[in-house]
Amino acid sequence: MTVMQEIRRRQFLIGSAGIVGAAASGMPAIAQEDAAALPDYVSWKDADDLILHSEQTLETKRAAQGAELITPSNDLYIRNNLPAPPEDIVADRDAWEVGFEGVGSPVTMTVGEMKTVAVETVVCVLQCSGNGRAFFEHETSGSQWSVGAAGNVVWTGVPLRNLVEAMGGIAEGMTWLTGTGGEEIPEGLPKETIQVERSVPKEVLDRAILAWEMNGEPLPLAHGGPLRLIVPGYYGVNNIKYVKRIAFTAEESPAKIQQTGYRTRPVGEEGDPSQPSMFEMPVKSWITGPLEDAKAGRVQIHGVAMGGASAVEKIEVSTDGGESWTEAGFIGPDMGPYAWRPFVLIAELGQGTHMLASRATNAKGEAQPENFEPNERGYGNNGWRAHAVEVTVS
């Protein structure tokens, strides 16, 4: 076929950012597991695209991520530290109340009132601290996430800075922004052992929003509706669901999830407040196709890349396990510094086994390392080698 030969021969404008890019979605998802029945509270999700780790942990299949600009809500991962509050909290969304403390004039405000203050839409990556845990070689407790505890999501809500400004600003001496979730605490348990409460540096006030909408629809209960604290560039755990209290505090939350949980610590050691907390995400990328097999010739290699807390600027792909790298192209509009960007490289692959890898660099010049240091809980893995895939080309 002359034209296809011509196509194979020619150099196309692959790689020119924003003009030609990649999205090999539309390809059937590779069945990593058979579709399982989903729990009731997420029965509206697409079971074919999800891996059910447990009642509270669902992962998006790698192939289903394709080269998506936005992760459809029905494919987005779920990771809840506690069961969701009862459904009736989203019956009258505008009536949901949040208490504000550590500001000039502490106040309680409803979502309905917030909607008359200001509105903003931000696109950002939502990613669990343990995404990539399965790629560590040491034994780790927790869900064995591969790459699917992450998605690129549109959030709409009120910028927190607009509220705080009207409340007289942050009270003197306060250095942390502490968000408290509305989950019910089972009777008899000390609150600190289980409550979902996180403190992040107050500087995130420049970007944090209180979101009532996700991907153009009212925020589902399963994802934190009626209201969720969104801290763009920060790991998922800091994005408090069913947020009922926003406090500027002098100290970090006493909750276990803050004091000893979600910290990177040497393998075998206990959690300790002196260890680094899972705050800002690092630069990261992964290939989403092909994952197993391909036909010899021109092959579309695609995936997603994010800069973490700084915009992603460059993405390189290797088809020889990291011996050599070729710059790939981003596709679709740039949706801001905290969003991921789909990428594509169309490469000529001969028969045999190929190790496909991707390596992203952000605006600060930070690139993914070849290997990420093991840590007890398996957090933060962004090593490019661990995320590579071996593909058989025939």
Added chain:
Amino acid sequence: MTVMQEIRRRQFLIGSAGIVGAAASGMPAIAQEDAAALPDYVSWKDADDLILHSEQTLETKRAAQGAELITPSNDLYIRNNLPAPPEDIVADRDAWEVGFEGVGSPVTMTVGEMKTVAVETVVCVLQCSGNGRAFFEHETSGSQWSVGAAGNVVWTGVPLRNLVEAMGGIAEGMTWLTGTGGEEIPEGLPKETIQVERSVPKEVLDRAILAWEMNGEPLPLAHGGPLRLIVPGYYGVNNIKYVKRIAFTAEESPAKIQQTGYRTRPVGEEGDPSQPSMFEMPVKSWITGPLEDAKAGRVQIHGVAMGGASAVEKIEVSTDGGESWTEAGFIGPDMGPYAWRPFVLIAELGQGTHMLASRATNAKGEAQPENFEPNERGYGNNGWRAHAVEVTVS
């Protein structure tokens, strides 16, 4: 409540594009009609957000459009000129074939082959020519669309220019790009009377794509899967579903839908090839909330604005039926010249009746007219007065 008073008193940074904007979604959709049972082929859609005009025509409710960055697939309108082909055409999507004619080397190519050529993602408005028909005062045949025969959609596929380049370019003397749909023609009917085939100026080659994916998922059959011709900036009818033939031609298609259909003609006159065809869309906007009632005080007015075939640059809102105008702010990332942008203005409204209107201006300096001239079929209505809403503030 001191803080809410303070909020009402202060001037917030509403209106600074990209920083603070509007999305009052998360509000319950106003029930324009009771949710109807959807036809089988679109049973996966959200019945609560749709108005069922007929088996082949479903409209998105105005309130459900909110201030969406992207229209969720389950809310997107449906308008089919013919019933969709049988489901089995999406069983093996990569096997779908398209015949290319009027190029240097005519050829048939599969979707699987196209995926190895190049990939692009584009966000653009999909809008029916008759969107806004219900606002004309003369009697019109056809679906009585209000504002909901439109959505903002992410498409991923191969740029047509990359294919045509490899095929030796457009053959000499050809001036039209003609796309043919894969719908079945009932026996006994002359093909021209019913076939979905449209010709558009060949210059759209700079932007047209053949899309296999919509909103991050394989293109649903109901929206033209496995493959649809997307012509950003052009009315929906030119975006051929189940596209099976792409031909560069010297003449426009002989199909009725091209020759006499989809042309703006004086009221009472017959269709004629000399009349303007429904090609490029004009600048347009509409308010999506509030639509009926609001509480006195600070009210969030939101909607969507598009530039047509040129980027939208400015959006103004009036709360007094067009006597005075205030510039509103766009929210969320700019997704390119063919996408719509959600907007918001938070305005102080006193008790009484207010006529809320919006008026968009595009990069060419074209603004919405106050009134759009009536035409027989009720096409292309972008008059701001007809799209205004009367809201009772109490």
